[in-house]
Amino acid sequence: YAFFPGKPRWPAGTRTLTYAFDPNENLDDATKQVFANAFNQWSKVTTITFTETTSYRSADIKIGFYSGDHGDGEPFDGVLGTLAHAFSPTDGRFHLDKSEDWVVNGDVRESSLSNAIDLESVAVHEIGHVLGLGHSSVEEAIMYPTISSRTRKVELEEDDIKGIQELYGSNPNFNGTTTATTSRDRDSSYGGRR
Amino acid sequence: RLFPNPSEIPTWMTNHAPPGAWDGYRNFTGCTRGKTYDGLSKLKNYFQHFGYIPNAPPLNFTDDFDDALESAVRAYQKNFNLNITGELDDATINYIVKPRCGVADIINGTTSMNSGKFNDTNLHTVAH
Numbered sequence A: 001y002a003f004f005p006g007k008p009r010w011p012a013g014t015r016t017l018t019y020a021f022d023p024n025e026n027l028d029d030a031t032k033q034v035f036a037n038a039f040n041q042w043s044k045v046t047t048i049t050f051t052e053t054t055s056y057r058s059a060d061i062k063i064g065f066y067s068g069d070h071g072d073g074e075p076f077d078g079v080l081g082t083l084a085h086a087f088s089p090t091d092g093r094f095h096l097d098k099s100e101d102w103v104v105n106g107d108v109r110e111s112s113l114s115n116a117i118d119l120e121s122v123a124v125h126e127i128g129h130v131l132g133l134g135h136s137s138v139e140e141a142i143m144y145p146t147i148s149s150r151t152r153k154v155e156l157e158e159d160d161i162k163g164i165q166e167l168y169g170s171n172p173n174f175n176g177t178t179t180a181t182t183s184r185d186r187d188s189s190y191g192g193r194r
Numbered sequence B: 001r002l003f004p005n006p007s008e009i010p011t012w013m014t015n016h017a018p019p020g021a022w023d024g025y026r027n028f029t030g031c032t033r034g035k036t037y038d039g040l041s042k043l044k045n046y047f048q049h050f051g052y053i054p055n056a057p058p059l060n061f062t063d064d065f066d067d068a069l070e071s072a073v074r075a076y077q078k079n080f081n082l083n084i085t086g087e088l089d090d091a092t093i094n095y096i097v098k099p100r101c102g103v104a105d106i107i108n109g110t111t112s113m114n115s116g117k118f119n120d121t122n123l124h125t126v127a128h
Helices: A029-043 A119-131 A158-168 B023-028 B040-049 B067-079 B090-096
Strands: A016-021 A049-052 A061-066 A082-086 A093-097 A101-103 A116-118
Touching: A016 A029, A029 A049, A029 A119, A082 A119, A093 A119, A116 A119, A119 A158, B023 B040, B023 B090, B040 B067, B067 B090
Parallel strands: A016 A049, A016 A061, A061 A093, A101 A116
Antiparallel strands: A082 A093
16 A cells, blocks of 8 residues: 555544535436445545535535546546546545546446446545555555456455555454455456566 | 446447547557657656656657656556566556556655565665
8 A cells, every 4th residue: 555745644533524526517316325335435444434515615525527627737538548536635626537438336347338437446446545545556456546447346455454544543343354356357458467 | 427337328339439548559569668659759648647757858758769768667567566678568558558547656756656665676684
């Protein structure tokens, strides 16, 4: 696991972070639930919990789908390429590329669309950045920088858990076990040395 | 586009999937240091964006496969657990074109991924 330079984190004593969706998006409940599930992956193992708020301006974490240049100096590039980005604590911005074919629910591996990207998988990764984790070289970790299309990877790996617990401590209810589930399709390049 | 589930994806789309943003980088497979390749500057922009080339030139990147690009490729290969060759081989290009997070792997010249970690081969020990 890795941290951003200077190891930024949310202030000591933070127990709850609020999140809100860009009101211009009008996301449906199913999509919002995907983000709730993604936040829950991190809550299960550490001391921070997350609650949705309707007040976008005052939310700690601001989520939105944008295309191309959207004003933060990090323009999106269309289909595939860069899928999303998020900023280190305590910025809270969490942006996703509107051009992607996001699959909200169901088994993304079954998608007939070769560009289909599992929304929850990407959301779990970006929340790691929002909390202060950088990229990891552990291929099984959520914080590994790449994810192939038609792939689902939402369970935190030991590397992710150690990283987030170093920043915020452990959820007292966390029993120390987690199951990593990764499915891969399309890509035949996983032959790299681990 | 948000699809509630994979079955909601219209069949007409499945036959018209647009190319990925970085698919064109596959043309650089096999490129070697010391030569010039049309459009290689775009790949340098990629490496600069993700922190592997620390400083952009005052104007634009050239299309030369230079030392900076080779060094970037080596660091990338180390971070992604690939064979460290400094070459744009098949395996490396296959990783480069994968969809990914836009956050840089190397920020302000530092990374905690593999390329920033202690190198075992340089380990020196002193017996007590």
